[in-house]
Amino acid sequence: MTPFSTLTSIAVPLIRDNVDTDAIIPSREMKTVGKRGLADGLFAGWRYTAVGGRVPEPGFVLNDPAYAGAAILLGGANFGCGSSREHAAWALAEYGFRAVIAQSFNPIFRGNCVRNGIVPIACNAQAFADAPQPLTIDLPVQTVTDAAGHATSFAIDDEAKAMLVGGLDAIALTLRHRDAIAAFRQADAVRRPWAYR
Amino acid sequence: MGRTLFEKIWNRHLVKDLGAGTGLVLIDRVLLHERTGGVALESLAEAGHPVASPGQVFATMDHIVDTRPGRTDRTIMPTGTAFITATRDAALAAGITLFDLGDPRQGIVHVIAPELAIVLPGLTLVCPDSHTCSQGALGALAWGIGSSEAEHALATTTLRVTRPRTMRITIEGVLGAGVTAKDLALHLLARFGASGAKGHIVEYAGSAVRALDIEARLTLCNMATEFGAFSAIIAPDETVLAYLQGRPFAPTGAMWARAVADWATLVSDADAVFDTEHAVDAGDVRPMVTWGTSPQQAVPLGQPVPDFAQVSGRDTAEAHARALDYMGLTVGDAIVGAPIDAAFIGSCTNARLSDLRRAAAILKGRRVAAGVRAICVPGSGAVKAAAEAEGLDRVFLDAGFEWREPGCSMCFFAGGESFGADERVITSTNRNFESRQGPGTRSHLASPETVAASAIAGRIAAPGDLS
Numbered sequence: 001m002t003p004f005s006t007l008t009s010i011a012v013p014l015i016r017d018n019v020d021t022d023a024i025i026p027s028r029e030m031k032t033v034g035k036r037g038l039a040d041g042l043f044a045g046w047r048y049t050a051v052g053g054r055v056p057e058p059g060f061v062l063n064d065p066a067y068a069g070a071a072i073l074l075g076g077a078n079f080g081c082g083s084s085r086e087h088a089a090w091a092l093a094e095y096g097f098r099a100v101i102a103q104s105f106n107p108i109f110r111g112n113c114v115r116n117g118i119v120p121i122a123c124n125a126q127a128f129a130d131a132p133q134p135l136t137i138d139l140p141v142q143t144v145t146d147a148a149g150h151a152t153s154f155a156i157d158d159e160a161k162a163m164l165v166g167g168l169d170a171i172a173l174t175l176r177h178r179d180a181i182a183a184f185r186q187a188d189a190v191r192r193p194w195a196y197r
Numbered sequence: 198m199g200r201t202l203f204e205k206i207w208n209r210h211l212v213k214d215l216g217a218g219t220g221l222v223l224i225d226r227v228l229l230h231e232r233t234g235g236v237a238l239e240s241l242a243e244a245g246h247p248v249a250s251p252g253q254v255f256a257t258m259d260h261i262v263d264t265r266p267g268r269t270d271r272t273i274m275p276t277g278t279a280f281i282t283a284t285r286d287a288a289l290a291a292g293i294t295l296f297d298l299g300d301p302r303q304g305i306v307h308v309i310a311p312e313l314a315i316v317l318p319g320l321t322l323v324c325p326d327s328h329t330c331s332q333g334a335l336g337a338l339a340w341g342i343g344s345s346e347a348e349h350a351l352a353t354t355t356l357r358v359t360r361p362r363t364m365r366i367t368i369e370g371v372l373g374a375g376v377t378a379k380d381l382a383l384h385l386l387a388r389f390g391a392s393g394a395k396g397h398i399v400e401y402a403g404s405a406v407r408a409l410d411i412e413a414r415l416t417l418c419n420m421a422t423e424f425g426a427f428s429a430i431i432a433p434d435e436t437v438l439a440y441l442q443g444r445p446f447a448p449t450g451a452m453w454a455r456a457v458a459d460w461a462t463l464v465s466d467a468d469a470v471f472d473t474e475h476a477v478d479a480g481d482v483r484p485m486v487t488w489g490t491s492p493q494q495a496v497p498l499g500q501p502v503p504d505f506a507q508v509s510g511r512d513t514a515e516a517h518a519r520a521l522d523y524m525g526l527t528v529g530d531a532i533v534g535a536p537i538d539a540a541f542i543g544s545c546t547n548a549r550l551s552d553l554r555r556a557a558a559i560l561k562g563r564r565v566a567a568g569v570r571a572i573c574v575p576g577s578g579a580v581k582a583a584a585e586a587e588g589l590d591r592v593f594l595d596a597g598f599e600w601r602e603p604g605c606s607m608c609f610f611a612g613g614e615s616f617g618a619d620e621r622v623i624t625s626t627n628r629n630f631e632s633r634q635g636p637g638t639r640s641h642l643a644s645p646e647t648v649a650a651s652a653i654a655g656r657i658a659a660p661g662d663l664s
Binding site: 026028108170188 | 209212213215216217218219221223225232233235236239240244246250252253274275276279280283317319320325326327341342343344345346348349352353354355357359361391392395396422423425427446448452453455456459490491493512513515516519609610611613615618628630631632633636637
């Protein structure tokens, strides 16, 4: 995973509450057994004029040329609710998003973002939609700064921050505790044998 | 200070405190399905990580498979077969237990895991599916994860978890006649909102919860993800023990006795402190139906579409207007009486035997209204067989319902099937999102009883409305 330090980009405002993962990537757009080939299906239901089609819906914000190349997405409350499909994070990452700023996140979606190099920033996104662009996200110091130099701090848990900043592979990190896990399981299997098979 | 049920399970699974509220948590069961199971297992194999404990991993086919009678590996969705065969091949290679097509145990993951006693009280159980919270009904700490986390659990038998906050919702009193666990779940969503339990593990407690049978508890816990929760859990009691004993993967003999003694400790202490507490009177709950595109947009059957002022605590003006536009409704419209195009009974929310029995009791001797497509998809092979042994399939078929093979089906796009644009569907499922059940499809969530009654009436109807 690519380490995340700072990012400067314009931000696309999609400030709606309860944007669900079916909207981010509809089931019908998850066509292959794999993590790629999903960017075209991102927000397909809103982005194209017809089901399965690829003619851009001119009213949808991602199709506005002013936002071409944007790597920051702005959302509303409970962003990424619904299905746990990681395809939503894969599609966002493949499209080029590296950060989502939203009022709040669904917990599974938030975790999926972190594991795919997308920084989830929980704060009022409307202020950033109205701010001078581009925005600069500095993850190590946890600030979003607009083009006028106005900086806003945000909170992110240490685990997510370490993963994103280091571009760490969680499995490799955990396997450093391989011996502790094995010892724990051995003792636990005596305490709770019915849990093992 | 006393500990909550969640804290007790968390503590005994905590391999290592990783600091800053994150723990390395032992995982007892990993469940997979063919939409993400094949990807996760293939990706793991490519990275050179073996499945660390294949005996504790189970896979089923539910998310992609066709549910039409006579099904094969083929689906309407052209690439569906690839998901099925990739999962089958990867499961076999990894040595994990697979409930494949044709296996009588196959079914929706959250229906079969309780049926087979794969989930047990006090276990940690994860699945790359948001509705894994259903299984908290058995007193397990069960939650939905993404594919990357599934890979992590498979490779390490652990997950790195940020400890959730605790919430208890105590529901006292008695649910009224005809009021179901589904109505209770929708009542809670309407009252507290779709992010009302954000960041929390929700313990459902109180006399009304204890009075629910296991299938009803599964329905209640199922919709915790719609609530923004980490998961939901109910303390295991005699009802849980009676349900689990003798099921295929339940411990037996002396091991059962030992497990039961251990499970007796799985209760929140009287002096345990929760981060958030809510009290709900079961007598306030009415049969519910959704009018919008979020499960929080629900009202008691008989009430009209609310105006913005009534829902402004939860919906923004934009969300309220968007939902009305999408659903083809205006403020003040009666929801009861709205003509429907289809009725669907199925999903991990409401496709268990008791759900089908209650729906069949309404359908018996009646016919689905002309022009309404009605579909019933039993949640598992076991549910289907039990229903057929009671003759419920005849009741559904005679009424004009399709009677399907088990799977997720048209809750979303499983099998590549969906409803049409602008079609109004009354559905026993869990999500009324825009285009969830088909591009442009208008979904109204309700109990199986309400779905059955509406199918007969040809319009949204309460069971009591039928002549």
